Amino acid sequence: MTEAVDRPATLTLPTTRDHPFDPPAELLRLRAERPMHPLAFPDGHQGWLVTDYTLIRAIMADPRFSSRQELRHVPFDHPLGKTLPPPAEPGTFIRMDAPEHTRYRSELTAQFTVRRMRALEPRITEIVESHAQAMREQGRPADLVSSFALPIPSRVICELLGVSYDQREVFQEATRDLLQLQGTPEKFAAAFTSIEEFLTELILVKRAAPTDDILGGLITDTELTDLELRNIAVVLLIAGHETTANMLGLGALALLRNPDQLALLRADPTLIDGAVEELLRYLSIIQFGAIRAALEDVELGGETITAGQTLVLSLPAANRDPERFADPDRLDVTRDSVRHLSFGHGIHQCLGQQLARVEMRVGFSTLLREFPDLRLAVEPHEVPLRTDMAIYGVHSLPVTW
């Protein structure tokens, strides 16, 4: 496969933010120029940065663009980004194309339906309320991340999968190390090993005595091997807690920093569903976007993409595209039909999106109801932002009430 492009790629992925909620200004400037730009990758590869909403949506739905791990160059400095990675292990379906991806995804789709997630709502409400109460009892000021945003989705995904919540340190710490941009290869490898060993052990225990949860169901109802089950569990456990946790933490900060929007939501709690969608759009926590590799030469957006080139699909840029959203840089909880790309699009569209929606709806509603005068306990500029992580958010959020 050739690496040639018409123009030499000198641009590197813009990552510096001027404002905690806005994508890098450089990214938005590039989007205003043209829908895609040649991009230089740290390993020397020349690929593309795509910033246009319509184009990104089209690429995500186009089988000529692959999610296969071994084809995708890493667009930011990362300990494992110096060379192309090996193919994904069996079960790691997020890094596969059809038909391999389809086989795994179809075993899981039934577990994550809207109906099933809505049925979970009472239990999620119990979990959210118990954490709100614990935060209150612990006293002011509290860190909203460690006492609310992180434990809620962690506990929910543990219960769904049948993982003991007592083991949360293992997977929360491993996830932190895996998502860190400036970690060492050794730290990264150790994090992978610890989460894999923990889940290998769990699958063995469940194989011996199947339980009534998603992993137990997959063991009983499918022909999946232990290695496949282990890797599916790794994907679900990591994707299932860290994403929603960051939306809850950063979302709470965004509401506190936009008092007019917070007041609207407090005055009319029925706005919550739209507010969740708007926060997903406005905050775009998957901050570097989805990544694909071209399987063949493709003409798109007035450019020729060459087979083998990696494309960074900037979800933050797409979600602020003025062609798609009026006044895109404004948080507006009353916005109509927010068809954002924060859960992706096409065959890899987020499997856990209905679960995440319920957790956010119940999470934000409870927080606003239980803490009517919630406010920051530090100056806004003192809140530590996750600019050093693949998933954006806040490291901690000191609040008082």
Ligand code: HEM
């Ligand atoms: C896929 C975002 C919550 C499980 C994705 C993708 C995005 C995304 C953008 C597509 C990746 C791509 O196309 O390459 C988010 C956000 C979340 C969230 C913003 C929270 C607000 C969850 C939860 C789960 C989950 C709670 C729980 C199981 C997955 C899985 C995939 C995925 C398994 C891969 C699907 C596939 O490859 O078929 N997510 N996610 N996500 N997400 Fe989420």
